[in-house]
Amino acid sequence: MPGTPTPSWTVGDLTVHRIDEVPLPPATGPWLLPDATPEVVAGHDWLRPAFADTDGVLRLDSHSFAVVLDGLRVLVDTGIGNGKQRANPAWHDLRTDYLQRLTGAGFPPDAVDLVVLTHLHADHVGWNTRAVDGAWVPTFPGARYVTARAEREFWAGYAMDEARERMFQDSVLPVERAGLLDLVDVPAEGLRLLPGLRLLPTPGHTPGHVAVELTGRDRTALITGDCVHHPVQLARPALGACVDIDPRRSEATRRALLASLAGTDTLLLGTHFAPPTAGLVRADGDAYRLRAVPPAPVAPA
Template sequence: MHASATRLPSAAAWTVGDITVRRIDEIALPPQTGPWLLPGATPEVVSQLPWLKPDFADETNVLRLASHSFALTVDGMRVLIDTGIGNAKTRANPAWHDLDTDYLTRLAAIGFTPESVDLVLLTHLHTDHVGWNTRAEGGSWVPTFPNARYLTTRTEWDFWSTTELDEPRTQMFRDSIHPIRDAGLLDVVDVSAEGTTVAPGLTLLPTPGHTPGQVAVRIDSRGATALVTGDCVHHPVQLADDALGSCVDIDPEQATATRRALLASLAGTDTLVLGSHFPAPTAGHVVTDGDAYRFLPYGM
């Protein structure tokens, strides 16, 4: 395989050519997350997939999920892919409400101080992917990464800016999106069907369905490739049945079609897959398993 992995004191890390990708942990999501998020992945379904244990499901056949970001340096730029849930945010989901994590300390431990981050790629504008866009300061929300450009897709921005939002999502836009827009840090980019390169070795690939403008992020360096899934694939259980959708997919039929095409393109390749909600070991490869797929963790 092209990609190699090593364990660092502060973060899991994988090398993709000349690029090192590090996982920055925020929190392990509580056990009730799986049954809510992927209701079709019942304990009975999970019990038929022994390869999910112990990393991706527990002994009671409940899925494990996590919240994290990926950090990497390309062409001298420090890049963050997604920003998690965030601290001290008012959230309807109790697992996300008023968190107090050491996320920024973990970033700083790898040299990514807030002021040093150059680019933030947002796979989509859901609450658990944009939270650390901002932090509390003096009774208001300010950009966490004041020198960064924050990128979202035009399709994503246009959808949310013209959709009537419920109060929880309105609150999220008020505390995590509008402050970066008002500071002039938010860039809206057009993404072609074939993908759009936004930095050397970083390409946004359209993966619509979960949200209209969601993207996966492909990382290319010296012939090696990795892919950060976003929420096109929430959990490895979806490799066994690509029709297992999320309860918050905006277009479930499109989400399934997108996931099916993406998995087919990844199966049997050397592309290192980095799941945006996959718990440790997080990284691995898509391999064929009968008429479906399974996730083979890196190094196995």
């Protein structure tokens, strides 16, 4: 609720805030990660109770991350949005207090300077816009919205169904028409957008998907986007999402990313991870586990 402390993590001299939108319903897990069966989940005790319930049903959330970098207010992904007509019942015509939470954390919409979109799926671009006088207008009119050129160009040539076309009409095209969407080329070594902010190519879920690396003094955090949807994929990296465009590439990306993080002090922040949301990647046999790092509440601005 507005006025409550914002869950946050300290990363060197940065403070990364989680801006909650909505918990996703229990049916999300079996749909999204169909091979993450209750039997699979039961084999990994560390997933319960935070990331799965006692029946092996996965817990997932929709939220964004916000941080001040180089004097700029930065938002990573914009969730599902309010009032959007969506085929997925869990995303359809929401009425959440997301913007109040964002403002309470010190990021009022008019003050946001940069919006990083890990990819262009409906649950990551929804608050790009909001309804004003019957039209969809940019929620963050003073911001530069950034996504990978490979991502936008892929969807430009994709035969969209009606639901995806509607999402582009209400959440992507208004930002483009306002001249606010910047497309960037992301090389293999990553792209530094700002001091302390680097985009890392993590293709597979979508062709232009990026993860977001944040570096503050001597500490680093990495925001997953959808290259990892749920911590069960640390234990079973071969588990893919039903909406991965290129499942083989998605798995290869996930394995490489987790191998690079294992045993380091890089904080992994999951875009759909239920609370406690973040942790350190540790080797566990021939795979990995997440050693949870709970957030610390930050009083409202």
